[in-house]
Amino acid sequence: MGLFDKFAPLLKEYEQVTAAGHNPFKVNVGKVVSPTEAVVNGRPTIMAGTNNYLGLTFDPTCIDAAVDALRREGTGTTGSRVANGSYEEHRRLEQELADFFGRRSAMVFSTGHHANLGILSTLAGPHDHLVIDADSHASIYDGCKLSSAQVTRFRHNNPEDLDKRLARLARQPGEKIVVVEGIYSMLGDRAPLKEIVEVAKRHGAYVVVDEAHSLGVLGRHGRGLAEEAEVEDQVDFIVGTFSKSLGAVGGFIVSNHPEFDVLRVACRTYKFTASLPPSVMASVSAALGVLRKKPELRLRLKANSTLLYDGMRRLGYQVGPEVSPVVAVHLPNLEVAVRFWNMLLESGIYVNLAPSHATPNGVSLLRCSVCAAHSREQLERILDVFQAIGTELGLLEEPRLAVAQ
């Protein structure tokens, strides 16, 4: 048995996906023109699969702040904060995050993936219990795997199921930590957070919310689902990323817990990896400032999301359960999804292909993510192309098409 034999099934699926034309996992972005446009495989393309929700990647204040920090403090920190110390940008960004969320402490990580690995594997000891939504992101599963804790899944977005599982675990010793996401990355649905928090607290459990896709998107101030659901005071830890609405890279955790800071010396993904470069943190600080000063970006994102979501539905596509900047178009199978994805790319539209093994219930999705910077014309163009391809592939029923017009 060779070292690579175990990958045979994966390779087979990969070949099936790539045989139809372009490789969805290796798209060549030649030139990035703006938050919503790039040259892909030599063709001007509307980008609608980037998680760049507020369109801040080209914001002049963010770019200026990054350039300034780059010149002042150099290209990188060349080590972890435990070894190489904390720069002004680390301290400032953590203070700003704590202020923004109205919490005592914030801790910055090199990615959101690292933040999840760090908190889940460190907080939960061998006798503790991580109780996670079954549709959790890979980084949450990885954090569970890295931990020595007992890990229980509950049915997606189902507070009664969570209740039942926590009741079962009541017979066992150890702390219980419930983990959910603000907006789920594949289908764009929100957690029923008020109900989940109520159940968790009734069982004396801690609550962690990953606001990766909801930061800057939900809540009156953009603090995410916990703000929108008015349960911030009951959420013990908020995890997030700088790689989506804030347009950069990195992750964070905020908390009110008085002993939170001990994680700086306990958390391996904080201690044993290089900290973020000053330029990245400066752009994130600036982006956080823009997010606070321009609530209109959130309103525009909401309007754009509604336009695309309603438009897809009107065309006759099955989409996720609610309007969200993640518009997940369901397709009957992987083969059709791959074909559709290729036709989109050749028409100058980029979205994410989500093969069945990466999605809840094994559906094949074309996952669109909406940006505040998308113009109405761009979104209408996306809908027109989805209509044309859907018709060509026989996915749209004629009567529905008539309604759409």
Place this chain on the structure above:
Amino acid sequence: MSGDDQEILTAIIETLGAVTQNKVPVTASTVLRQDLNLDSLAEMDLLMALEDKFDVSISINHLPEIETVGDLAAMIAKMKEG
């Protein structure tokens, strides 16, 4: 094997029948990954269904230790004893 263990085994085989649409004969020595082609998500979903069936909690971190249907039955029996 005690009567209780046999009961657990029968229940697992029944649950698996729904997953595999009874296309593959299942016994205690059936290997979940190879013989039934279960991927990690399917394994976790099976575990969830069995947790409900037997009113127990089984950490998904135990899955790497579970290779066969028999291993799974033994794990559930152990958890039921508490």
